[in-house]
Amino acid sequence: MSETTDTGGTRAQGAREGRMSGLSKEKIGGILARQGILVAFVLFMVGFALANQRFIAPDNVLGVIRSSAILGVMALGVTFVVISGNLDLSVGSMMSFSTIVVLDLHDQIGPALAIPAMFGLTLLIGAVIGFLVGYLRLNSLIVTLGMLSAIHGLTLTWSGGQNMDIADKEGTWFSVFGQGSVLGIPVPILIFAGLAVVLGLILAKTPFGRKVYAVGGNGVAATFSGVRRARVVFMCYLASSFCVATAGLIQASRSLGSQNTVGQGMELEVLAAVILGGASLLGGSGTIFKTVIGVLILGFIKNGLLLVGLQFYVQYTVTWVIIILAVWLDIAAKRGRLWSPIA
Amino acid sequence: MAPGTLSGLLQKGAIWGFIVLELIFFSVAGEFLSLSDKAFMDLDNMLLLLKQSAPIGIIAMGMTIVMINGNIDLSVGATFALAAIVLLDSMTWPIFAGLGDGVIPVAMALALLTGIVLGAINGFIVWKTGVDAFIVTLGAMLGYRGLVFMYNGEQPTSHLNWTLVDLAEAQPLGLHVATWALLIVTVLAWLVMTRTVHGRNAYAIGDNREAAVNAGIRVGPHMMLNFMGIGFLAALSAVVFYSESGSVNPNDGELYELWVITAVVLGGTKLTGGAGSVISTLGGVIAIQLLRKGLGHIGADTETVNLVIGLILIAVLFLDRQLNIKGKEALKA
Numbered sequence: 001m002s003e004t005t006d007t008g009g010t011r012a013q014g015a016r017e018g019r020m021s022g023l024s025k026e027k028i029g030g031i032l033a034r035q036g037i038l039v040a041f042v043l044f045m046v047g048f049a050l051a052n053q054r055f056i057a058p059d060n061v062l063g064v065i066r067s068s069a070i071l072g073v074m075a076l077g078v079t080f081v082v083i084s085g086n087l088d089l090s091v092g093s094m095m096s097f098s099t100i101v102v103l104d105l106h107d108q109i110g111p112a113l114a115i116p117a118m119f120g121l122t123l124l125i126g127a128v129i130g131f132l133v134g135y136l137r138l139n140s141l142i143v144t145l146g147m148l149s150a151i152h153g154l155t156l157t158w159s160g161g162q163n164m165d166i167a168d169k170e171g172t173w174f175s176v177f178g179q180g181s182v183l184g185i186p187v188p189i190l191i192f193a194g195l196a197v198v199l200g201l202i203l204a205k206t207p208f209g210r211k212v213y214a215v216g217g218n219g220v221a222a223t224f225s226g227v228r229r230a231r232v233v234f235m236c237y238l239a240s241s242f243c244v245a246t247a248g249l250i251q252a253s254r255s256l257g258s259q260n261t262v263g264q265g266m267e268l269e270v271l272a273a274v275i276l277g278g279a280s281l282l283g284g285s286g287t288i289f290k291t292v293i294g295v296l297i298l299g300f301i302k303n304g305l306l307l308v309g310l311q312f313y314v315q316y317t318v319t320w321v322i323i324i325l326a327v328w329l330d331i332a333a334k335r336g337r338l339w340s341p342i343a
Numbered sequence: 344m345a346p347g348t349l350s351g352l353l354q355k356g357a358i359w360g361f362i363v364l365e366l367i368f369f370s371v372a373g374e375f376l377s378l379s380d381k382a383f384m385d386l387d388n389m390l391l392l393l394k395q396s397a398p399i400g401i402i403a404m405g406m407t408i409v410m411i412n413g414n415i416d417l418s419v420g421a422t423f424a425l426a427a428i429v430l431l432d433s434m435t436w437p438i439f440a441g442l443g444d445g446v447i448p449v450a451m452a453l454a455l456l457t458g459i460v461l462g463a464i465n466g467f468i469v470w471k472t473g474v475d476a477f478i479v480t481l482g483a484m485l486g487y488r489g490l491v492f493m494y495n496g497e498q499p500t501s502h503l504n505w506t507l508v509d510l511a512e513a514q515p516l517g518l519h520v521a522t523w524a525l526l527i528v529t530v531l532a533w534l535v536m537t538r539t540v541h542g543r544n545a546y547a548i549g550d551n552r553e554a555a556v557n558a559g560i561r562v563g564p565h566m567m568l569n570f571m572g573i574g575f576l577a578a579l580s581a582v583v584f585y586s587e588s589g590s591v592n593p594n595d596g597e598l599y600e601l602w603v604i605t606a607v608v609l610g611g612t613k614l615t616g617g618a619g620s621v622i623s624t625l626g627g628v629i630a631i632q633l634l635r636k637g638l639g640h641i642g643a644d645t646e647t648v649n650l651v652i653g654l655i656l657i658a659v660l661f662l663d664r665q666l667n668i669k670g671k672e673a674l675k676a
Binding site: 147 | 417468470471472473474475477478479481482483484485486487488489490492493496556561562563566597598601604605608614644645646647648649650651652653654655656657660661664
């Protein structure tokens with residue numbers, strides 16, 4: 001009890017001192033609100049590192065990032081879609097499709113042709129979604145919900161319901177995307193990082209990126225400013241499906257065989273990572289960098305809980321608490337009060 | 344006829360027209376394609392169809408109310424699984440050992456209470472934090488699923504109580520118990536939404552929250568009550584289903600939220616809130632089940648069902664928008 005009072009006193013004093021040196025409490029609050037997720041991430045890492053030395057060992061850190069890469073790559077694309085003010089619930093189902101297709105084509109036409117063919121087919125599906133949501137202006141939640149089901153059906157039809165396996169698992173160079181490494185860094189991490197840098201630059205530094213924010217922030221205003229909303233949304237879904245195809249490539253290459261349901265449920269995990277990064281579902285806010293942080297937080301939570309000896313499913317419940325706290329504190333900082341004004 | 348009346352009629356009746364179309368199509372196609380010599384519109388087949396609609400249908404009633412209210416609940420599948428575990432596991436608890444078959448109502452009550460509590464947690468968070476229901480229940484979908492796993496690890500939870508099984512397999516007045524549950528829930532939900540102040544307020548809040556607040560409606564408690572309602576119904580759905588099957592896997596109920604939302608949207612309820620009908624949702628539920636059964640009847644593979652349902656959902660959305668486009672533009676201007 002006395003400890004709590006002490007902390008409270010220290011904090012009040014700290015704020016007073018802060019104000020004197022020109023840094024007001026509001027400013028600190030603002031910085032915390034804006035970079036809160038980063039602060040939480042650092043605190044979390046330090047906490048787990050103190051609890052278990054192995055947590056920050058280089059091979060463990062690389063391992064976590066590598067296993068987060070597939071989710072991460074998908075989250076990069078979904079960030080575009082979410083910033084543009086839409087949702088994509090079809091990415092998990094689409095990832096299963098890409099994985100199955102590339103594995104099947106691998107044995108039929110060889111990996112060099114299978115990869116572009118798979119990218120083409122996945123982009124085609126992305127274009128269909130982009131057309132429905134962008135040009136026909138249908139509700140993205142329902143369209144992608146429908147596509148989740150439809151693509152799953154497509155995948156099952158393609159594979160005949162069977163698991164897909166590469167015949168000659170030893171002798172193919174195809175495994176390089178999921179299992180290879182360059183200078184000690186696993187290829188999935190390189191792909192994830194490379195894609196994050198490219199997409200991050202596109203979003204932050206190009207006119208197209210600014211249009212994505214404009215469309216999501218205020219679609220009507222953007223339209224009146226001459227931004228072609230439909231085309232921007234269409235491109236966002238293309239970007240998303242490109243990322244999904246890349247994720248499918250990594251997944252297929254890592255396991256060289258797959259079930260039809262390999263991506264099932266990932267759409268919601270991906271969305272959780274994007275939201276955790278601070279993107280608003282209303283659109284207009286979020287960055288690639290923050291999404292990467294969101295992905296890493298989820299990955300390190302999973303890993304940290306396993307290392308302290310908890311079962312894998314504990315992370316589900318921990319993720320729940322973290323997501324709600326993160327979003328709550330974010331909007332609380334924006335409206336300036338903790339509790340909602342809802343009567 | 345005033346403009347909009349025709350489209351209104353089309354919209355309200357569309358789902359039932361679609362069901363009739365499905366029945367005709369599968370009956371005719373079944374004559375040529377089906378391997379079994381039983382007709383599709385066989386009475387037993389139809390009764391079974393209603394029974395199989397029940398688990399999704401009962402939850403869909405709650406989802407309709409929550410969506411009319413302007414929210415959404417993605418955690419129903421996990422709630423369903425947790426309630427099922429409580430139902431089956433509590434029957435084996437030592438403290439209830441002396442009750443004999445009296446344990447059945449106790450276990451049911453505990454399961455239903457679980458659903459209400461989980462729903463209340465969602466509702467309370469939505470109310471007090473102001474975080475969007477989509478995010479709150481997306482988190483809860485993971486969180487509650489975690490609780491399901493924590494309860495019994497990755498093992499299935501099983502307990503067969505034969506009295507309960509007999510109860511669940513009974514067919515009073517020709518209909519299965521599950522069908523009765525679905526019909527009673529539908530009627531009650533319809534009464535709540537059309538005949539009570541709470542129902543009227545739910546529509547008002549979903550239609551225009553600002554206006555509802557200005558009219559003096561307390562938005563928070565209404566939303567929380569609706570979340571408790573859908574939690575209760577998810578648990579009721581589990582009680583109906585697992586009384587008969589007696590065994591629950593920790594993954595059970597996954598993707599239920601998606602099936603339920605599909606049924607509700609097929610029934611014409613708007614995601615944006617303020618419009619929708621419980622009766623049309625019943626139509627949506629039956630239409631989906633009919634499609635599953637019908638495609639199976641004419642020998643299509645199960646994978647086709649997913650494809651067709653997805654495409655129909657998008658087509659319905661498109662048609663609905665085409666029918667509404669005039670009215671909406673008039674409102675915007």
